[in-house]
Amino acid sequence: MSSGSSQKRKPKAARPQTASFVVVANRLPVDRIELPDGSVDWRTSPGGLVSAFEPIMHSHEGAWVGWHGAPDEELDPFNSDGMELVPVPLSTEEVEHYYEGFSNATLWPLYHDVIAHPEFHRDWWVAYRTVNQRFAERTAEVAETDALVWVQDYQLQLVPQMLRQLRPDLRIGFFLHIPFPPTELYQQLPWRNQLIEGLLGADLVGFQLPGGAQNFLRLVRQRLHYETRRDRIQMPEGRTVIARAYPIAIDATGLDQLARSPETAERAAEIRSDLGDPETILLGVDRLDYTKGLPQRIQAFGELIADGALDADKAAFVQVATPSRERVDQYRKLRDDIDRLVGRINGDVGRYGRPPITYLHSSYPREEMAALYRMADVMVVTPLRDGMNLVAKEYVACRAESDGALVLSEFAGAAKELRQAYLVNPYDINALKERILEAIHDSPRTKSRRMRIMRRQVFENDIEHWAKVFLDDLAASHRD
DSSP, rough: HHHHHHGGSSOOOOOOOOOEEEEEEOEEEEEEOOTTTTTTEEEEEOOHHHHHHHHHHHHHOOOEEEEEOOOOOOOOOOTTEEHHHHHOOOOOOIIIIIIIIIIIIIIOOOOOOOOSOOOOHHHHHHHHHHOOOOHHHHHHHHHEEEEEEESSSSGGGHHHHHHHHHOSSSSSEOOOSSSSHHHHHHHTOHHHHHHHHTTTTTSSSSSSSHHHHHHEEEHHIIIIOOOOTTTTEEEEEEEEEEEEEEOOOOOOOOOHHHHHHHHHHHHHHHHHHHOOSSSSEEEEESOOOTSHHHHHHHHHHHHHHTTTTSOOEEEEEEEEEEOOTTTHHHHHHHHHHHHHHHHHHHHHOBTTTTSSSEEEOOOOOHHHHHHHHHHEEEEEOOOSSBBOOOHHHHHHOOOSSOOOOOEETTBBBGGGGOSSEEEEEETHHHHHHHHHHHHHHHHHHHHHHHHHHHHHHHHHOOOOHHHHHHHHHHHHHHOO
16 A cells, blocks of 8 residues: 555645546545554545445456545545545535535435435535535546546535536446435425536436435426436437436455354454343444434333343343544534433443443444444344445345344335345334344244345345446446
């Protein structure tokens, strides 16, 4: 990996090498670390998007365009594990307005069914547009003639149109990793037409679920009055844009191999021992976000203990909450609320050395996560709204013995594929308690049957299959 020399501030970034395959995302897939000797290196970032794309990027000699994570710093392109990384600089004000503001305080809540109220500020929109233009210009420099460019997610919805204006030769795909909202919610957005037009710069617009694609097509008809036929949009200049669902997947084989390793088995047993070897361990793994349903889940478990339906000496709940957007007020408040809720439940029903809830506000490497998945008897994945939720699929991939149970929200995109999970409405606390108890007490035979079916789904539709289908469709759409 590149190190110290690539970190010096430059008056103007060097021109990157060109590539025939380019991924464009808000963040680069690496984090900067300082080594004991004072030098700087990079390591692969945690997170669903990075873990999903890592196998694809390693199989291509591609380039990745994105922000490197530090404001007010401009870096030269550098190579990491055979992949060209092309940093896009952001100022402190742009991080505040484009990322924390428009992306995560306007679009994120709006696209997640207004679980939190979205804020609409004109200066945020100006920053969003400015940063999207910078990403488009940087990508235009990187892409070879007729290159394939795959733009990612809600932070960059204007890039396809901007990039097409700069480089009409390119094949442009866009994939939205979060839900796309119903028209009634989307139309609150003051800049609703501009975002739709931005997405229509792509040849292929991908969504997690068919419902998201249908919502988008409906808006294209209603707002822009373009002709649509099934999943195709006829553009005024003669192009055809396809809007279609591509449920994202995981590297199931890699996770399965990791979970089966003796080191993972030993670590899973060690974690279980540290928890006091309870009969049943429930696990939640989420980014700390108000869409993930953490308070409802923790409350349901606490009530099961308080009601006597679960014995605090025989059942334990582990909740991993990865830090997220801690500069945003709503996230700081959520962290404080969960801290208080966990403390109250543990104080009410816990005893010395054996709190019923172990709350871990931290991120962990892939090896530790595999051990946690292997250790857990019941995985509780109960977001209030989620585009897909890869954690649910990761848990299934790590259950090599086809045991364990998955309690899954109906409002996660994964529920459309993992139909053998114990599906639940997470807003209904009583129903959530019942489903948790059912998952715990169901017969081993029933659990095994459910898990085998889900494992087949996850392994047959893995990340390589997902990427191949999308990229094949993108190539075909460009020929049409």
